[in-house]
Amino acid sequence: MDDALDLRYPFDGRWQVRNSPADRVPSHGTGVLASAYAIDFVPVDAAGRSGWVTVATLFLAEPPERFVGFGRPVLAPLAGVVLATRDAVPDHAARRGLLSLADALGQRRRLAGGWQALAGNHVLLGHDGVVVALCHLQRGSVSVRPGQVVAAGDVVGRCGCSGNSTEPHLHLQALDDPDPARARAVPVTFGGRLPRGGEVVEPAP
Numbered sequence: 001m002d003d004a005l006d007l008r009y010p011f012d013g014r015w016q017v018r019n020s021p022a023d024r025v026p027s028h029g030t031g032v033l034a035s036a037y038a039i040d041f042v043p044v045d046a047a048g049r050s051g052w053v054t055v056a057t058l059f060l061a062e063p064p065e066r067f068v069g070f071g072r073p074v075l076a077p078l079a080g081v082v083l084a085t086r087d088a089v090p091d092h093a094a095r096r097g098l099l100s101l102a103d104a105l106g107q108r109r110r111l112a113g114g115w116q117a118l119a120g121n122h123v124l125l126g127h128d129g130v131v132v133a134l135c136h137l138q139r140g141s142v143s144v145r146p147g148q149v150v151a152a153g154d155v156v157g158r159c160g161c162s163g164n165s166t167e168p169h170l171h172l173q174a175l176d177d178p179d180p181a182r183a184r185a186v187p188v189t190f191g192g193r194l195p196r197g198g199e200v201v202e203p204a205p
Contacts, residue, residue: 004187004194005130005174007077008152009203011159015041016048016199017070018169021187033115036185038173039194041201043069043159045060047199050167053096059091061159064161071141071169072159074134077190080127083178087142091118091160094167115180119171120163123156124178128178130186135171136163 009015018040021027026036042050051067064070070091123136123144138160144150161168177183188194195201 002061004189005078005132005187006170006192007132008075009041009190009201010075010134010170011041011072011174012075012203012205013072014044014046014048014200014202015170016044016050016081017195017197018042018200020195020197020199022196027194031185032184033118033180034175034177034185035180037187038171038185039188040169040171042167042169043072044076044200045069053087061095062167064091064094064168067094067161067168070161071138074137074157074159074170075154076125076152076154077132077172078127079135080124080125080132082144082146082148082150082156083126083131084126085123085142085144085145086116086119086121087137087140087157089139089162091139091162091168092165094161094165096167100116105151108152110198117155118164120165121157121160125150125156126178129176131175131183132177132188133171133173133180135173136160136165136169138162138168175197185195
């Protein structure tokens with residue numbers, strides 16, 4: 001991926017990689033809305049768990065506060081200018097187990113609502129003609145505004161469960177235009193490499 005945009009990880013602590021373009025492209029099963037190289041990160045504890053799993057997990061929705069990473073800081077993965085933000089979408093209940101399969105209906109409904117409905121609360125950062133989107137942020141947590149200049153590592157929001165999210169996590173994608181409907185996907189790496197799905201990453205402080 002010689003043409004990839006190299007980023008710092010947009011967080012501290014332990015996060016597990018999901019839906020990585022290191023495993024397949026398009027990483028989320030579709031290239032729609034410039035998502036071909038998108039990657040997901042789920043906050044986990046020292047044992048690699050995003051939240052306790054019980055029998056009820058298979059059948060019941062769970063409040064996002066039950067997950068270890070809900071509210072963890074999300075950091076700017078590069079220096080840039082804030083192009084757009086959204087901060088008012090409620091965090092919804094998480095759906096793991098069998099409910100994650102049923103949530104496919106909700107995904108179709110959100111897709112009909114366009115990229116904004118899928119992304120939930122988000123921040124778009126611009127840098128040298130490339131846009132980095134940080135999505136599914138916690139309601140009320142976005143701490144930057146359009147036009148603001150940020151440095152790599154600055155806090156821009158917190159991990160949430162808004163938009164198309166089955167549990168609290170961070171969705172990151174890079175695009176060549178602020179409008180995902182007309183943009184092309186841009187590949188990314190982190191410190192010169194792209195982690196695979198299932199890998200737990202913990203950036204050095």
